[in-house]
Amino acid sequence: MLGALPALGTLCLTAVVGFLPTSAAASPTPTDDLGRLCAQAADLTQAGKPADALALIEKIRGQVRTPVVAATTACEQERLAAIRAAAQPAPPAPPQNPAERAGANWDRFQAEWIKPxxxxxxxxxxxxxxxxxxxxxxxxxxxxxxxxxxxxxxxxxxxxxxxxxxxxxxxxxxxxxxxxxxxxxxxxxxxxxxxxxxxxxxxxxxxxxxxxxSRLRVSLDVRGPDGKSNGADTEHIAALLHEFGAAPPRGVETTVGTDVDDLGDTAVALTFSNKFLAAVQKVVTSIFGVTPWRVAASPAGENALTIAITRNGWTVAAANIDRTILGLAGEQAAADGKATASKAGPTAQAELHKMAAAFVLATLARNHHGFEGLCGATDWRSLGLHCIATTGSGIAAEQETKLLGAALDYDAGNLPAEVALQHSLLRESTDAEALRNYADWLWRRATAVRRDIGRGAKSAAGYLALLYRVELTFVNVALNLPVKPSKSDDEWRRLARDIAGNMVQELAPTERLQIPGPWAHAMRLYAALAYKDLSPSLSEQAAPHSELCQQALDSVAPQTAYNAACSIARNKGVAAEPEIARRLKLAFADPRLKAWARKDPELAELRKKEEFLKFLGIEPRQDFWKLEAFEPYEKQLPKAGIARPRDLYAHEVGQSDISAYLQVNPLVIKRLARLATLVRRAEAVPAHGEAGPVQKFRVEVIGALIQAGIESPADIEPGWLNEEAVETAAAGQQDSFIAKLQKSIEQRVLIAPDARHLTEWLRQLKDTPPEDPSTV
The missing domain is CATH 1.20.120 (Four Helix Bundle (Hemerythrin (Met), subunit A))
Known part of the structure; x- marks a missing residue:
């Protein structure tokens, strides 16, 4: 039995090793002894796995319990070596690159957050x-x-x-x-x-x-008289909102509409006319809240419109827009003196829609940033009247002034309306003193705005465009001052030159330019021309900003071409008429510029030439039918047998018949017969001698006489036609009869006959008998 004990120990060790993991040791054979197992534990320690070595030794000691092998001391040296190795600090891990660190962090985040x-x-x-x-x-x-x-x-x-x-x-x-x-x-x-x-x-x-x-998004719903949504009116008001709130600045010297451009294309959401789509749209906007602002408008008669604005379901503002109360175009004076609005037409409807758009814009401006382009306008009535005055097509100057004045009555802080009103009143003035006063106002206003922008009291993004307009107008007015300036005029021109130079620099294209590039470039071209023209000491070859000046001279844009024509007129005078006319022909694509060319002081010398007046489309009238007294009956009288105004003499007996035929007062026919006598006398004046140059003005002279109350040659006083009267008129005294006639003719055709020639023609008109009616 004792001899069998070693064999039993070997079998036990074999069983223990058989249960070890393959990573710790290979499966021993029955002949493996304790020394081989301890060697394997030592190898694990050397491989950097002291924990595995201790586990192996512990299993050996736990399983091998015989008198021959002491289980408590087996592999003691290897155990102590493993303990020392385990007690030593672990070697530092190799450094990780950013990708490995990111992967480790992601694994940790995934384990700690995503999986839960x-x-x-x-x-x-x-x-x-x-x-x-x-x-x-x-x-x-x-x-x-x-x-x-x-x-x-x-x-x-x-x-x-x-x-x-x-x-x-x-x-x-x-x-x-x-x-x-x-x-x-x-x-x-x-x-x-x-x-x-x-x-x-x-x-x-x-x-x-x-x-x-706080989203800036508006839903529009404009209803017709039947209470149903009117798609055309809704789209029109939406277009006006875009024009007044999203379009870039317009207008060279005054603001056209507004300078607000923050109301983007996606800010206005139209209401679908289809009932199903409108219902879906309402549900979607109710859930997701994409349209906080809702505008509802409906007509209240032919000349009024009611409008209400809600924000997130709560009413913010409401108004009744009435053309009669606002004094818009279309009013007619009633017999009792009270104003009554005429029947609303397309123009009246457009005015109501502009006022509605102004009401929406003013309401949004009170609740959102980004509307600094209103430049101080807060009252919707003032804003709407200014927009009507500056964007209305074919609006009369008198009506424009009236609307702008009313806009300032409603809101004195509406700076664009104030600038536009002053422009309407004084810009086309030819009086030197009025121009000096206007220049003084422009200078003070521009200085105040620039100071406020500098100290942060006014927004540069909102006021810069208006500031440049005021400064450019000041430059224009300084250029329009008399050719022989006084000391004060010289000072205005020096200031204007400095302003023009600053504009060229400030409006240079940069990433930080706070106004639209094309608009700024057009103003910069004119500023360059003005700077050159206001610097008389510089030669043409050394002109500053020559590249910009050449661009302006070559431009086909109407406003720039007109500015270039004026610059050529300032530098070269009448001798450069072909160059001036070539550029003016481009400029006259804009009717406003053609009308201004007839009054522009810088073209005054050119307007003394008959050829240039024909180029402007101004010629003396040659047909007596065009006289104010005859023109209303130009078509009716020929039907009654009156081929020419002078033929009324043959019908003096039958004037009552003509009166009945034309259905006019008989006194009117009697007056026309008197004027026909004056016409016959004018046609009988010989077209030679000193009176010859007046012949082409004879219709204009007769018109001026009638306007002065002279309806018969006998009414012309001899004292008006003597040498003293000629000298008085030639000296420029406006109280003489001849000078008044010249002034009246100039107002119509911008040129008048010489005082001596006009006096001689009037003397012959008074003395020459009319042609014998029987010979005509």
Missing amino acids: LLGAGPALLGVVAFFLLLGRLLVFVPRMPFVKMRPGWRAGLLFGGLGLILLGSAGTVLAVGAAAAAAGLTRAVWGLVVLEWAFAALCGAVAFALYLS
Whole structure:
């Protein structure tokens, strides 16, 4: 029995080793002894696996228990070596590159957050949806969003709100899970954590609600007299809103409409006329809150329009727009002196729509940033009247002045209307003193605006375009001052030159230019021309900004071509008439410029030439039918047998018949017969001698005489035709009869006959008998 014990120990060791992992040692054969196993433990220690070596030794000692092998001391040296190796600090891990570090962080985040949240995915989605819906409902809180929101704030509210909702919802879900698994005091602590995360999500919902409620998006719904949506009117008001609130600045010297351009293309949402689509649109906007502003308008008669504006379901403003009260075009004076509005037509409808667009724009400006282009206008009536005055087609100068004056009555702070009114009153003045006063006003206004922009009292983005207009007008007025300036005029010209030079520099194209590039470039071209023309000491070859000046001279744009023509006239005078006419021909594509060329002081010398007047389309009348007294009957009288005005003499007996035929007062026919005698005398004046040059003006002279109350040659006083009268008129004294006739003729055709020639023609008119009617 004793001899069999060694064999039994070997079998036990074989069994122990058979249960070891393959990484620790290979399966021993029955012949392996204890030394081989200890050697394997030593190898594990050397391989940097002391824990595996200790595990192997522990198993050897636990399984081998015989009198021959002491289980408590087997592989002692190897065990001590493994213990020492395990006690030593682990060698530092090799450095990781950024990709490895990112991968490790992602693995840790995935293990700590994503895997727990994947299990609670439906709950997380539900909580997120709840807080998003809560944010949508908070939009309907009265007066939400309480304050104006700048674009940066709104972006922060959107991303911050959504981030808080997502983070708070995730934290809430995880905290709820932890609280459910805890017990006792730990559950109460986790409950407080749940409240903290829920409060963070609630703050996100409030931020999201502030973002939704502060969106600049408008829904328009204009109804017709039948109460149904009128698509044409809705689209017209939407187009006007785009014109007044999204289009870039227009107008060279005055603001046309407004300079607001922040009301983008997507800001106005039209209401569908289709009932099904309109219902779907209403449901979508109600859920997602994409359109906080709603505008509803409907007619209140032919000359009035009611309009109401709501924001997030709460009424913000409402008005009744009445053309009669506002004094718009189309009013007619009634017999009792009260104004009554005429029947509304397309123009009247357009005026109502412009006032409605101005009402919406003024309301939005009170609640949103980005409307600094209104330049101080706050009253919708003032804003609307200014827009009508500056954008109306074919509006008379008198009506324009009236509208701009009314705009300032409603809102004295409407700076664009003030600038436009002064422009309407004084820009086309030819009086030197009036131009000096206008220049003084422009200079003071421009200085004040530039000072306010510099100290931050006014927005540069809103006021710069208006400032440049005022300064450019000042430059123009300085150029229009008398050719032989006084000391004060020299000072105005020096200031104008400095302003023109600054404009060339400030309007240079840069990334920080706060006004549209094409508009700025057009003003820069004219400023370059003005700077050159206001610098008389510089030669043509050394002219500053020569490249810009050449661009202006070569431009085919009407306004720039007109400015170039005026520059050539200032520098070269009448001798350059072909060059001037070539550029003016381009400029006259704009009827306003053609009308101004007939009064522009810079073209005064050219207008003394008959050829240039023909180029302007101004010629003396040659047909007596065109006289104011005869023109209304030019078509009716020939039907009654009166081929020419002079033929009325043959019908003196039958004047009552003519009166009955024309259905006019007999006194009118008697007056026309008297004027026919004056016409016959004028046609009998010989077209030679000193009176010859007046022959082409004879219709204009007769018209001026009639306007002065002279309807018979006998009414001409001899004292008006003596040498003293000629000298008085030639000296420029406007109180003489001849000078008054010249002034009257100049108002019509911009040129008048010489005083001596006119006096001789009038003397012959008074002395020459009319042709014998029987010989005609």
